[in-house]
Amino acid sequence: MQRISSIALTMTVLTAVACTSREDRMRQQMAFDSMTPDPDGKTADDVPKIPPHPTRDALEPVLSLLYAAxxxxxxxxxxxxxxxGQDFAITNPGVLAIVNIRSGTSKGEQAKAIIRGVAEADAFAVRNDAELYFPEQLNKIKYAFSPEExxxxRVVYGDLRLLDFFSSEGADAAIGALDGELKTAATELKDDYLARKDEIWDSWMGVKMYARRVVAYDQPFKPVLRNLRKTFEMKEPEPITWEAAHDPEFASWAKTINGDDTLFKMFNNLDKLREQEEFRGDTHARWAMQGSSLIPEGIKVxxxxxxxxxxxxxxxxxGYQEITFVFDKKLRGDALREAYLRSLIYRQVFSDFATLSAAGGDFEGGQVPDENDADYAYCASRMALDGAINDFADAQPLLAGLKSTETNEDKLVTVAVECVLDRIPKGINRGVEGDDARPPAMHTRTALFQMLARFTKVDVNLDNMKKDVEKSAEVEDAEAFLKAYDKKKRGR
Incomplete structure (x- = not known):
């Protein structure tokens, strides 16, 4: 029995090892294939065998620590x-990556190019603990943002990976294992990267925030970013909380909105509790007076x-934006309050995809051109604020005392549509003259009507709805005829 158990255990271990090895090979093959969507691209079996490069082999003490495969x-x-203008290029990125370098350069220049190339290629090394392969992450970036992003x-990862390596405990020993010109080149590269650490981190910050989020919490970026934060105390920009997003001039109004569920939903267009809390934690917006320290450096508005x-x-x-509102320092009292409330609605137009999406039918291509987003924000914010003042000023002190520019609610949408048409002279649907079924900016009208519903209320008198409507003599005669006809039919 003991012998049988030992054999069974041995077979189990061997089977597990074999399966794991096979699974790894399959993952590697899939990773390679995912990087060659071009039908004319090479498959793994077609990649030519590249003879070992002597400089690469001599750099093995450094490269083996850089590369995950x-x-x-x-x-x-x-x-x-x-x-x-480049020193290297990567072809077949993936498990069969090739780092191409220029010929005729010194060993030192070759070494620098190879080290940088291998660092960038490391992103494509298969990692079994990745939620998505790096090529899949890049595809998400490509289609959600742009090929340029x-x-x-890719480029930023290579620089971050080298900064991470050169600041690690094992870097000096690895570089010390090199000889002559290669050691000198690696040392120079290390000094250069450590001296440019802030510049490299700024390059990472230059990637659009939501693109960074696609890759930051998965392999290969996650451990690299964690190490850099620990080593250099590098941080992402601090989130802008609702309270911190406002200058003192707006603080009391912001507090009122934050404490009133109706106002918070109305002015921030957030119905779900989770969305509200996320927004309170990071508004991606600021409300500042001219000259305020709250305005980010370099911004002139x-x-x-x-x-x-x-x-x-x-x-x-x-589709997300960070907006800084800068208010005229001459504004005071009701004028400042009105401008502040309008700015909240103005921001909604850029965060509420539904409004611009619904209005897109008035443009060729089915979407509002980016350059016209601000025109919609301008007109829609005035319309919505007027609606809120008309319907809620009596019940909400925050709106009390403000004057709407249009008190007739039946005209609010029409005035806003005319505003849009005035601000967008070309490219928008102007309807068919004399055809009431095809009015100007029909889709814009629908979009604004839907938006206005959030800022107005409908009073329904249920008692009146229960009352019988007085019937005319003609209606009573018709009902009597139908009843008589029904009786006659049933009597047959």
Whole structure:
């Protein structure tokens, strides 16, 4: 029995090892294939065998710590594969990656190019604990953002990986194991990266925030970013909480909105509790007076006279934006309060995809052009604020005392549509003259009507609805005829 158990145990272990090895090979093959969607691209079996490059082999003490896979990428000298102004290029990114370098350069220059190339290629090494393969992450970036953002992610990873390596405990020993010119080159590269650590981190921050989030919490970025935060105390920008997003001039109004469920939903367009709490924790917006320290460095905004504020928008990717509202320092009292409330609604237009999406039918291509988003925000914010003042000023002190520009609620949408048409002279549907079924900006009208519903209330008198409507003589005669006919029919 003992012998049988031992054999069974041995077979189990061997089977597990074999399965794991086979699974790894399958994952590697899939990773390679996922990087070659082009039908003319090479499959794993078609990739030519590259002979070992002597400089790569001599750099093995450093490269083996940089690269996550068991075998290092192939290296070849191929000038035609390296773009002008670049030192290296990666072909077949994945488990069969090739780092191409220029020919005719010194060993030191070759070493630097190979180290940087292997660091960038490391992103494509298969990691079994990844939720998504890196090529899959890049595809998400490409289609959700742009090919340029995808390519930036690749380049930034290589720099972050090298900064992580050169700041690690094992870097000096690995570099010390090199000889002569290679050791000198690796040391120079280390000094360069450590000196540029802030610049490299700024490059990472230059990636759109929501694109960063696609890759930051998965392999290969996650451990690299964790190490850099620990080593250099590097941090992502602090979230802007609802309280911290406001200058003192707006603090009391912001507090009132935050404490009133109706107002918070109305002015921030957030119905679900989870969305509300996320927004309170990070508004992606600021409300600042001219000259305030709350305005990020480098941002220059001139308030518009008609709005009372100016806007700076930063694209975060994925349809999200960070907005800084800068208010005219001359505004006081009700004028400042009105401008502030309008700015809240103005922001909604950029965060509420439904309004712009519904209005897109009035444009060729089915979407509102980016350059016209602000026109919709301008007109819709005035319409919505007027609706809120008309219907809620008596019940909400925050709105009390403000004057709407249009008190006739039946005209609010029409005035807003005319505003949009005035601000967008070309490219928008202007309807068919004389055809009431095809009015100007029909889709815009629907979108604004739907938006206005959040800022107005409908009073329904249920008692009146229960009352019988007085019938005319004609209606009574018709009912009598139908009853008589029904009786006659049933009597047959």
């Amino acid at each position: 068991d075998s290092l990428p192939a290296v070849q000298e191929a000038d035609d594969a390296v773009a002008e 995808r390519d930036l992610i 001139k308030p518009e006279d008609e709005l009372g504020f100016g806007i700076h928008r930063e694209d975060l990717g994925g």
